[in-house]
Amino acid sequence: MQNSGRLALLHFWVAFAVFLPAVVLGAWQMLMRSPLPAPLDDPDAYYTSVTLHGTVMAYVVTTFFAMGLGYAVAATSLGRPIRGATAAWIGFIICLVGTVMAVATILSGRASVLYTFYPPLLASAYYYGGVFLLVAGSMIWVVLMIYNMGLWKRDNPGHPVPLAMFAMTATAILWGWSASGVVIELLGILLPRSLALTTEIDPGLARTLFSITLHSIVYFWLMPAYVAFYTLVPQAAGGRLYSDTMGRLTFIMLLVFSLPVGLHHMFADPELGDGFKFVQSFLTFFVALPTLLTVFSLTASLEIAGRARGGKGLLGWVAALPWNEPIVLAVGLSLVMLGLGGFGGLINMSYAMNSMIHNTSWVTSHFHLIFGGAVVIMYFATAYEMWPRMTGRPLRSKTLACWQLWLWFAGIMIVTIPWHITGLMGQPRRVAIFDYSDPFVAPTAPWVIASVIGGAILLVSAILLIVILLLSQVGERKLAEPMRYALAVNPPRTVPSSLNGFALWNGILVVLMLVAYGYPIGQFFVLKSTVPAYEVVRASNEAR
Amino acid sequence: MAHDRGPFKLSNPWPVIGWGVVAGALVVSVVLGFGVLSRFQQNAPTLDLWAAICRGLGITSDTAPATQPQPALNTPTRIAWTPSTLEQIASGDAERGAFIAMNCVACHGQRGVSGSDVYPTLAGMSPAVIYKQLDDFRTGKRPWGVMGGVAKALSDQDSADVAAYFASQPNGLPPVDGYRVPEPGRSLRETNPAKRLAFAGDPARGIPPCAACHGQGGYKIGAPALQQQRPDYIEAELQFFAQGVRANDIFGQMRNIAKQLTPDEMHALALFYSESGGPQASIR
Numbered sequence: 001m002q003n004s005g006r007l008a009l010l011h012f013w014v015a016f017a018v019f020l021p022a023v024v025l026g027a028w029q030m031l032m033r034s035p036l037p038a039p040l041d042d043p044d045a046y047y048t049s050v051t052l053h054g055t056v057m058a059y060v061v062t063t064f065f066a067m068g069l070g071y072a073v074a075a076t077s078l079g080r081p082i083r084g085a086t087a088a089w090i091g092f093i094i095c096l097v098g099t100v101m102a103v104a105t106i107l108s109g110r111a112s113v114l115y116t117f118y119p120p121l122l123a124s125a126y127y128y129g130g131v132f133l134l135v136a137g138s139m140i141w142v143v144l145m146i147y148n149m150g151l152w153k154r155d156n157p158g159h160p161v162p163l164a165m166f167a168m169t170a171t172a173i174l175w176g177w178s179a180s181g182v183v184i185e186l187l188g189i190l191l192p193r194s195l196a197l198t199t200e201i202d203p204g205l206a207r208t209l210f211s212i213t214l215h216s217i218v219y220f221w222l223m224p225a226y227v228a229f230y231t232l233v234p235q236a237a238g239g240r241l242y243s244d245t246m247g248r249l250t251f252i253m254l255l256v257f258s259l260p261v262g263l264h265h266m267f268a269d270p271e272l273g274d275g276f277k278f279v280q281s282f283l284t285f286f287v288a289l290p291t292l293l294t295v296f297s298l299t300a301s302l303e304i305a306g307r308a309r310g311g312k313g314l315l316g317w318v319a320a321l322p323w324n325e326p327i328v329l330a331v332g333l334s335l336v337m338l339g340l341g342g343f344g345g346l347i348n349m350s351y352a353m354n355s356m357i358h359n360t361s362w363v364t365s366h367f368h369l370i371f372g373g374a375v376v377i378m379y380f381a382t383a384y385e386m387w388p389r390m391t392g393r394p395l396r397s398k399t400l401a402c403w404q405l406w407l408w409f410a411g412i413m414i415v416t417i418p419w420h421i422t423g424l425m426g427q428p429r430r431v432a433i434f435d436y437s438d439p440f441v442a443p444t445a446p447w448v449i450a451s452v453i454g455g456a457i458l459l460v461s462a463i464l465l466i467v468i469l470l471l472s473q474v475g476e477r478k479l480a481e482p483m484r485y486a487l488a489v490n491p492p493r494t495v496p497s498s499l500n501g502f503a504l505w506n507g508i509l510v511v512l513m514l515v516a517y518g519y520p521i522g523q524f525f526v527l528k529s530t531v532p533a534y535e536v537v538r539a540s541n542e543a544r
Numbered sequence: 545m546a547h548d549r550g551p552f553k554l555s556n557p558w559p560v561i562g563w564g565v566v567a568g569a570l571v572v573s574v575v576l577g578f579g580v581l582s583r584f585q586q587n588a589p590t591l592d593l594w595a596a597i598c599r600g601l602g603i604t605s606d607t608a609p610a611t612q613p614q615p616a617l618n619t620p621t622r623i624a625w626t627p628s629t630l631e632q633i634a635s636g637d638a639e640r641g642a643f644i645a646m647n648c649v650a651c652h653g654q655r656g657v658s659g660s661d662v663y664p665t666l667a668g669m670s671p672a673v674i675y676k677q678l679d680d681f682r683t684g685k686r687p688w689g690v691m692g693g694v695a696k697a698l699s700d701q702d703s704a705d706v707a708a709y710f711a712s713q714p715n716g717l718p719p720v721d722g723y724r725v726p727e728p729g730r731s732l733r734e735t736n737p738a739k740r741l742a743f744a745g746d747p748a749r750g751i752p753p754c755a756a757c758h759g760q761g762g763y764k765i766g767a768p769a770l771q772q773q774r775p776d777y778i779e780a781e782l783q784f785f786a787q788g789v790r791a792n793d794i795f796g797q798m799r800n801i802a803k804q805l806t807p808d809e810m811h812a813l814a815l816f817y818s819e820s821g822g823p824q825a826s827i828r
Contacts, residue, residue, distance in 0.1 A: 041733060043744070044761045045726035109723055200627070256566070275600025278577030283569060433731045435747040498558035508566050515570055519601065532627065538721040538763060
């Protein structure tokens with residue numbers, strides 16, 4: 001993997017090293033909310049934990065994983081060392097410093113604002129500064145991905161960019177657009193207030209800016225998993241990718257339609273008119289299309305592999321697939337969770353049905369199923385594929401890896417299915433302690449206990465993951481198979497320039513974002529609806 | 545198709561498809577959202593188009609400047625935590641306040657540390673709390689014989705100054721800053737009733753944790769620190785709230801809570817708070 005092997009490996013290690021403690025926190029949180037006794041049963045500890053679990057899982061694990069995968073894909077799919085390795089290392093250090101700052105501040109109890117910040121709640125400036133450094137450092141990665149793809153196109157005129165690199169660059173561009181919301185919120189509103197440079201906060205403006213990030217970030221998390229679907233899985237299953245063009249279209253549609261839709265996270269917010277909430281919900285339907293395309297493509301690719309392996313009849317190819325390959329097993333499990341989680345998402349984006357489950361446990365359960373389940377299981381499987389190529393040592397045991405994936409799947413299902421049910425029963429989210437003697441709350445008790453058991457299973461699976469990765473880090477060096485990406489059934493010799501670059505799609509995005517967000521954000525500069533901030537820990541006894 | 549004339553030329557099908565789909569989606573969604581959805585809603589069956597668009601944007605036709613209600617509303621207090629009120633409080637001069645406070649020591653003790661069960665300790669109390677209570681005494685929203693006369697003699701600036709003075713005095717109430725070190729035993733499972741009420745409240749009776757507003761671990765502007773306060777004073781005020789004799793709490797929050805507490809609980813809470821949160825508990 002030339003110069004990027006160590007770079008990618010370190011990024012992955014940071015991601016998984018913080019992942020395990022965050023899973024421990026998650027398991028503890030589930031226990032704290034349950035009727036069972038929990039250690040350190042203090043609501044302040046709960047909200048600190050939720051902030052830390054959320055910040056680590058949503059910002060740290062995902063960003064480091066995507067960056068690592070990006071560097072690995074750039075080097076292997078383009079067949080040459082990445083350009084700008086020094087800048088990449090600088091970016092890594094900045095992200096790491098930001099992570100340490102944010103984590104330390106949360107642990108000190110001065111940043112219990114949850115990972116969505118909840119203005120006018122106000123945390124310590126060190127927390128916002130840490131998150132800002134993490135996001136800003138990753139912008140170096142964004143630039144490097146675009147730069148490396150551009151250089152390769154210049155050196156290989158008229159050739160199609162390999163799908164894996166095209167897709168990871170689409171991911172990077174999406175992250176660049178997506179992060180703009182949270183960066184403007186941090187630089188423009190939260191950091192100045194937390195440094196006492198301003199005296200008030202406009203929570204409507206802050207929340208609307210954050211909503212730009214809030215939906216598109218989930219596609220930033222999801223696209224590395226889709227890269228695995230399109231470029232790693234068909235190869236590992238012994239087949240070919242059904243359609244290269246469908247893959248390119250999928251990533252383009254994900255880039256364009258995941259951004260101008262953030263207001264569907266703001267349905268209950270009074271400071272935005274219904275008209276724009278409707279426009280953005282309508283656009284949200286379009287972002288379901290690439291997932292439908294992907295499920296089709298993936299199933300078709302797997303069928304090609306299954307039939308090539310001798311499967312016969314309508315469904316005989318399913319059994320013929322190599323289910324003992326971790327990444328193939330992960331795909332099967334991921335598609336089940338993607339189906340269920342996606343269905344829940346369709347409910348969340350429909351205004352009236354959303355009102356039934358707004359702010360209930362249904363919401364937390366949905367994103368644990370779709371992200372913690374469907375996407376993260378692919379992160380594990382991608383790590384298992386990448387590790388031998390990065391370390392030069394074989395994966396210690398495919399059987400153990402498959403066990404770890406099965407445990408994760410079982411844990412997610414046992415955590416999230418009861419959690420969806422308690423949400424429908426009206427259980428609110430972000431609540432630390434429940435009075436289970438209350439007749440309204442009592443029926444949720446057995447479901448919550450089931451989720452606790454699921455959390456324990458997830459913890460075992462996460463420990464197993466780290467054990468497998470550690471064991472695969474040591475051992476005899478063996479020349480690993482070079483990285484081979486899936487070939488399409490009809491590999492393209494040339495590709496339209498619009499499917500080989502992003503200029504057109506960025507142009508379309510500028511217009512879409514202006515129309516979808518121009519008025520919703522612009523209105524706040526006329527409304528001037530600022531309020532005093534509520535610092536979670538006050539600097540002094542003064543009134544302000 | 546390697547040289548397909550670039551991404552922005554019309555002879556290339558992809559830009560046509562891309563721009564066409566997006567333009568179509570935007571036009572349809574804007575027409576539906578602003579022309580249809582906003583027009584046919586419950587309260588006004590058919591608005592004209594302009595009013596519908598305004599409603600879709602969030603500008604309703606009943607948006608008008610606020611007028612003073614006549615007769616004036618009867619509120620528990622005149623104080624609202626507006627930026628101007630907070631600025632007035634922050635402008636308090638503690639040195640000038642020391643001079644004014646010479647009139648307070650007879651009851652509230654030397655430097656605001658009360659030696660009597662009847663009068664509360666003021667040393668270390670948030671200036672916003674002192675300012676609001678003085679205003680409530682002045683207007684009669686909080687009736688307590690002597691304090692009414694005392695407060696009427698003080699102007700708003702005097703109140704801010706004396707509040708700043710007492711806030712800066714040592715050896716009194718510890719500051720309430722919203723921070724606490726997490727400890728076990730702060731959930732509904734806690735057996736000590738005072739500690740349970742203080743940190744977990746009682747959801748069945750709709751009682752929030754005292755700590756959410758009074759600390760440790762939470763704060764609200766205008767909610768006084770209770771740690772190290774005179775216990776009989778705390779208990780007496782809880783009883784006054786429960787009876788409705790004291791009625792200057794915004795939205796009736798303290799009255800609603802105190803009505804639900806039993807006399808034993810009031811006593812236990814008063815003792816719990818007066819013994820907790822000594823100087824060693826303040827984290828600096």
